[in-house]
């Protein structure tokens with residue numbers, strides 16, 4: 572039996588009431604709001620189920636056991652648990668009184684199979700040209716931010732992009748809890764550590780980023796930029812580390828840059844606001860925006876070039892690809908294409924100099 576199966580069997584007893592949901596391949600997330608209110612995401616849509624735990628105590632016991640199984644705890648002192656289970660599930664739990672209806676949990680299942688670029692195009696999450704363009708950005712070592720809302724598919728898209736890193740580089744991946752699937756020959760994987768019971772020993776993303784910079788990385792990949800490490804990341808990008816990647820929680824390319832700025836400001840920067848913005852404007856090359864749509868699908872909504880910070884005090888951003896208007900089809904699915912927005916990337920010369928067969932006409936330049 573594989574270690575994954577041994578592990579999952581060990582927690583199976585406690586998770587019996589939701590076992591069918593966890594083993595249903597179509598279910599991607601199980602959300603427990605209280606012992607008798609359990610929802611799932613199935614085919615991208617959220618639905619309530621009839622599954623129930625016997626009472627709050629048995630749900631709480633399940634949460635305790637999951638925590639223990641990964642050497643953590645969830646109790647009065649630490650009423651929140653963030654964990655990645657050995658079989659790949661990501662789990663977050665909050666217990667009462669913070670969770671007012673009862674123990675609350677979300678279990679995200681990651682599909683065992685990794686999406687490839689091809690699959691991503693096949694499910695309509697991006698167009699063939701959009702995919703080729705992102706592939707080019709990866710080849711040329713552009714610094715890319717994947718931006719999107721909660722559960723919009725950022726981590727999945729980041730994994731897809733990582734699969735296109737050209738051979739022969741040294742990659743360092745830094746995550747809070749290891750989620751990314753990076754299959755690469757030369758890769759260093761870092762994961763943060765929570766403080767112990769005495770509040771000691773914490774290692775955060777920023778610490779690991781500082782270490783990474785001394786470990787001769789070619790590319791640094793930060794699973795989710797959500798703290799003051801934004802500052803080091805921007806500086807790494809500006810000091811010759813090409814091809815850095817990260818995800819950020821934001822609703823548009825501009826928002827992503829503003830959010831990065833706010834996060835970097837928390838990093839006791841000696842930089843003036845203006846200098847920081849200039850650094851961000853030159854560090855980030857491309858922002859890929861991903862969203863979850865009402866039909867449950869996740870798609871790339873835009874691919875935007877960042878061309879600096881202008882005199883008027885705004886980030887100079889121009890969409891290269893944008894999603895066309897979505898139209899509802901008979902089966903309820905939305906149909907749309909990622910189409911060129913008319914902006915020729917400023918690095919078109921680089922594409923041509925590298926003899927990449929992707930002509931100017933692909934961008935529909937105005």
Ligand SMILES: Nc1ncnc2c1ncn2[C@@H]1O[C@H](COP(=O)(O)OP(=O)(O)OP(=O)(O)O)[C@@H](O)[C@H]1O
Pocket residue numbers: 599600679680681682694696719720721722723724725726727728868869870
């Ligand atoms: N293009 C896609 N089409 C369909 N399902 C997808 C797609 N991308 C991701 N998913 C599924 O959507 C769920 C959320 O994906 P993911 O974890 O990548 O999102 P996220 O934006 O990183 O979430 P979070 O904000 O919680 O970190 C997963 O179950 C994943 O398998």
Ligand SMILES: [Mg+2]
Pocket residue numbers: 725726727795
């Ligand atoms: Mg994520």
